[in-house]
Amino acid sequence: MTNGFQLATLLLQIATILALSRAMGVLFARLRQPQVIGEMLAGIMLGPSLLGWVAPGVYLTLFPNYFVDGVVRSSVDYLDALSQVGVVLFLFIVGLEFDPAMIRQRGRAAIAISASSIVVPFAMGFGLAYGLKSFFDSEQQANFLPSALFVGAAISVTAFPVLARILAERNLQRTPLGVISITAAAINDVLAWVLLAVVVAITGSGGSQGPLWKLGLTAAYIGGMLLVIKPLLAQLNRLFDASGRLTHSVVAIVFLVLLLSAFTTEKIGVHALFGAFVAGFIMPKGSDFVRSLTERLEDFTIVFLLPIFFAYAGLRTDLTGIFNVQDGAVTLLIIVVACVGKIGGAGAGGLLSGLSKRDALGLGVLMNTRGLMELIILTVGLELGVISSTVYGMMVIMALVTTAMTAPLLSLVRRGGVPDAVRSTQDDKIYTVLIPVARPESGGPLLEVAAHLAGPEPKNRRLVALHLDRMSGADLYRGVAGGMAHPAAAESLAPLLEQAEERGISVEPQSYFSRDIASDIARLARSTNSDLVLIGHHTPVFGRALLGGVVHRVLTGTDCDVAVFVDRDFQQPRRILVPFLNSTHDRLALDMAGRIARGTGAAISIIHVSKTGPDDSASVAMEKSFTDPTQKQKVGIKVVHDDSPIEAVLNELSGHDLVVIGVSEEWGLESSLLGFRAERIATESPTSLLIVRRYQPSGV
Numbered sequence: 163m164t165n166g167f168q169l170a171t172l173l174l175q176i177a178t179i180l181a182l183s184r185a186m187g188v189l190f191a192r193l194r195q196p197q198v199i200g201e202m203l204a205g206i207m208l209g210p211s212l213l214g215w216v217a218p219g220v221y222l223t224l225f226p227n228y229f230v231d232g233v234v235r236s237s238v239d240y241l242d243a244l245s246q247v248g249v250v251l252f253l254f255i256v257g258l259e260f261d262p263a264m265i266r267q268r269g270r271a272a273i274a275i276s277a278s279s280i281v282v283p284f285a286m287g288f289g290l291a292y293g294l295k296s297f298f299d300s301e302q303q304a305n306f307l308p309s310a311l312f313v314g315a316a317i318s319v320t321a322f323p324v325l326a327r328i329l330a331e332r333n334l335q336r337t338p339l340g341v342i343s344i345t346a347a348a349i350n351d352v353l354a355w356v357l358l359a360v361v362v363a364i365t366g367s368g369g370s371q372g373p374l375w376k377l378g379l380t381a382a383y384i385g386g387m388l389l390v391i392k393p394l395l396a397q398l399n400r401l402f403d404a405s406g407r408l409t410h411s412v413v414a415i416v417f418l419v420l421l422l423s424a425f426t427t428e429k430i431g432v433h434a435l436f437g438a439f440v441a442g443f444i445m446p447k448g449s450d451f452v453r454s455l456t457e458r459l460e461d462f463t464i465v466f467l468l469p470i471f472f473a474y475a476g477l478r479t480d481l482t483g484i485f486n487v488q489d490g491a492v493t494l495l496i497i498v499v500a501c502v503g504k505i506g507g508a509g510a511g512g513l514l515s516g517l518s519k520r521d522a523l524g525l526g527v528l529m530n531t532r533g534l535m536e537l538i539i540l541t542v543g544l545e546l547g548v549i550s551s552t553v554y555g556m557m558v559i560m561a562l563v564t565t566a567m568t569a570p571l572l573s574l575v576r577r578g579g580v581p582d583a584v585r586s587t588q589d590d591k592i593y594t595v596l597i598p599v600a601r602p603e604s605g606g607p608l609l610e611v612a613a614h615l616a617g618p619e620p621k622n623r624r625l626v627a628l629h630l631d632r633m634s635g636a637d638l639y640r641g642v643a644g645g646m647a648h649p650a651a652a653e654s655l656a657p658l659l660e661q662a663e664e665r666g667i668s669v670e671p672q673s674y675f676s677r678d679i680a681s682d683i684a685r686l687a688r689s690t691n692s693d694l695v696l697i698g699h700h701t702p703v704f705g706r707a708l709l710g711g712v713v714h715r716v717l718t719g720t721d722c723d724v725a726v727f728v729d730r731d732f733q734q735p736r737r738i739l740v741p742f743l744n745s746t747h748d749r750l751a752l753d754m755a756g757r758i759a760r761g762t763g764a765a766i767s768i769i770h771v772s773k774t775g776p777d778d779s780a781s782v783a784m785e786k787s788f789t790d791p792t793q794k795q796k797v798g799i800k801v802v803h804d805d806s807p808i809e810a811v812l813n814e815l816s817g818h819d820l821v822v823i824g825v826s827e828e829w830g831l832e833s834s835l836l837g838f839r840a841e842r843i844a845t846e847s848p849t850s851l852l853i854v855r856r857y858q859p860s861g862v
Contacts, residue, residue: 168228172240175224176470179241182208183469196324198533199566201469205476206558215482225477238477245474248467249538250438254420255460256322257442258452260348272345275511279346279529280318280353282507283500287317290499294492299550308365312548315361316540316557317500319354321533321565322347328528328569339521343528346508350529355439358539359432365546379430384440391419392444402451408458416445416455433542468534475541481555493556500560501567504530524575531568536561593617594624596692597658598683598716604698605658607729611852612696613667614758615725625662625669626690629654630676630683680715692722699728717825717855723750728844728851735764735819739849741811742770747824750856755822765796769814771807808842818849825855 183204190200207213214221227236291313295303302309325347329340363376398412420441427437445452505526512522540557543549549557595612599605605627616623655671662669676682687695697716717724740755742748755766804810815821823843844851 205472209476245471276349278511279508283503288314
């Protein structure tokens with residue numbers, strides 16, 4: 163194989179890996195599973211377990227062997243080098259985003275839970291290894307202590323980034339369960355890597371002084387990093403603040419620290435990954451410097467390098483050899499021991515720390531997720547020769563199963579308890595408005611409309627301001643502190659909250675990560691018992707219609723009334739126009755106009771467009787909407803006979819401050835997924851519009 167052909171093969175391999183991993187990741191995200199599961203499966207699919215078994219010719223073409231100086235080499239060796247670099251960078255990012263402040267703030271309980279969630283599964287895994295000794299290679303059986311220690315360490319790990327993602331998706335990060343689990347998982351990560359370093363130090367040491375010497379050097383290395391290198395790195399933060407950006411020199415220094423740290427631990431004998439984690443751990447925390455550095459590194463690492471690691475791990479995983487009754491039973495036993503040890507250990511720690519039985523069990527389920535961290539540790543064990551390829555395959559399945567089962571099990575545990583977001587504890591008379599805010603400038607006008615709709619009495623209204631931040635692929639792996647959304651969330655809600663404070667209006671701010679904005683708005687509307695979702699108008703990706711794209715999905719997929727507000731320099735209204743054709747949405751428009759008028763004293767003009775002649779339906783609807791004898795609104799009805807309802811409404815717009823109009827095809831306002839429909843009333847009206855759609859459980 164020539165050098166040119168080697169490069170072409172490598173480029174084809176990487177392109178195939180990226181395409182399949184991205185496709186599988188998106189598929190599993192659609193199934194509401196962590197994207198990492200799909201990418202892990204993509205790696206296995208490219209290996210001998212599927213591609214090599216189903217299409218061996220294609221497999222050998224994609225991953226050929228070649229001769230170098232008469233020695234057979236595999237083209238996979240190049241992927242190995244890239245995957246190792248990717249994992250080193252990833253562990254650096256994990257350390258970079260670990261904030262010791264979480265431990266100081268939530269301290270003893272989280273430490274106790276984390277300790278129990280490691281000690282119990284470690285002990286069970288250690289014992290299990292001896293029971294499965296025959297499944298290890300003969301050399302491993304001859305010196306079995308390192309292998310048993312490694313299995314215990316591997317079963318003890320928790321995937322902190324995946325756990326953070328699950329909490330964020332289910333809006334549990336601010337609950338006691340979310341706070342304690344994210345802190346315990348972070349501590350678990352640190353303890354797991356220290357434990358792994360100890361196991362690696364013991365592995366392959368010939369005499370009694372070997373591991374002690376390695377551990378002594380490791381202690382000296384950690385001391386040097388904390389006492390000498392960490393204070394020097396604080397200067398990088400000052401350089402960043404002075405220049406306002408990450409310069410090439412600063413990035414070069416960071417890479418130098420990372421590489422030398424990983425090199426040092428590799429030479430000591432506790433693996434380069436431990437050094438990469440420590441290098442990230444000692445970086446300055448909670449600063450713009452760290453955030454900028456993370457953003458600079460994570461896209462390339464997570465989108466490009468980690469899928470290569472998954473593929474390389476999959477190429478080393480041959481599951482065809484364990485497709486028999488005996489090996490299948492052993493794999494099931496490993497899964498059971500891993501689940502019982504982790505859920506039982508973490509749950510027991512939670513009970514001792516004062517959690518309820520439900521929350522303690524939920525904590526154990528969350529800590530049982532393993533994901534990418536497990537795959538990294540297993541790969542280290544295979545490289546060190548402490549586990550056989552058969553055991554490696556079994557434990558890869560365990561990692562996939564325990565990660566995939568976390569979200570469904572958590573739903574089962576919490577069924578009947580507090581739902582994903584905080585439910586309203588108020589009585590049914592309170593009118594609740596959910597206000598999704600995408601852009602900061604839309605928050606103030608939306609608050610004004612919401613306050614008018616919810617009524618003037620604070621005790622009878624509840625306003626919930628919501629910002630959903632779209633999750634990038636990188637967010638899947640990031641250990642987001644507390645699972646909270648990007649700082650942009652606070653910026654998006656700031657104008658609304660400032661205006662609410664000035665006017666003395668009580669607002670509940672909520673901000674979360676989301677991978678499906680419309681679905682999460684609908685779910686939060688249910689969990690907050692919202693009577694109305696009030697959303698701003700945003701131009702969809704396709705077409706120009708106001709009611710397309712995400713707005714269409716919110717209108718049609720939310721289990722409550724929905725209003726879309728189009729702001730045209732909205733002020734407190736004095737005259738409100740309500741077009742009326744007697745649809746259920748038109749009758750809701752009357753109700754909404756009445757709510758606004760009661761608080762503002764605005765006059766309401768109803769334009770009833772009739773094509774067939776006299777019709778008293780508008781009068782009947784008006785009487786139903788304005789029955790409160792203590793609230794006398796100024797309401798007038800004008801009946802217009804016109805074959806073009808749109809033209810009739812446009813002719814009446816002059817002199818009005820707000821148009822409240824129901825969704826209907828006759829008004830040219832029909833919810834559309836792609837939004838290609840021209841909407842003349844919406845586009846030609848000089849006044850603000852409130853476009854409403856009544857929730858219809860029957861689907862009518």
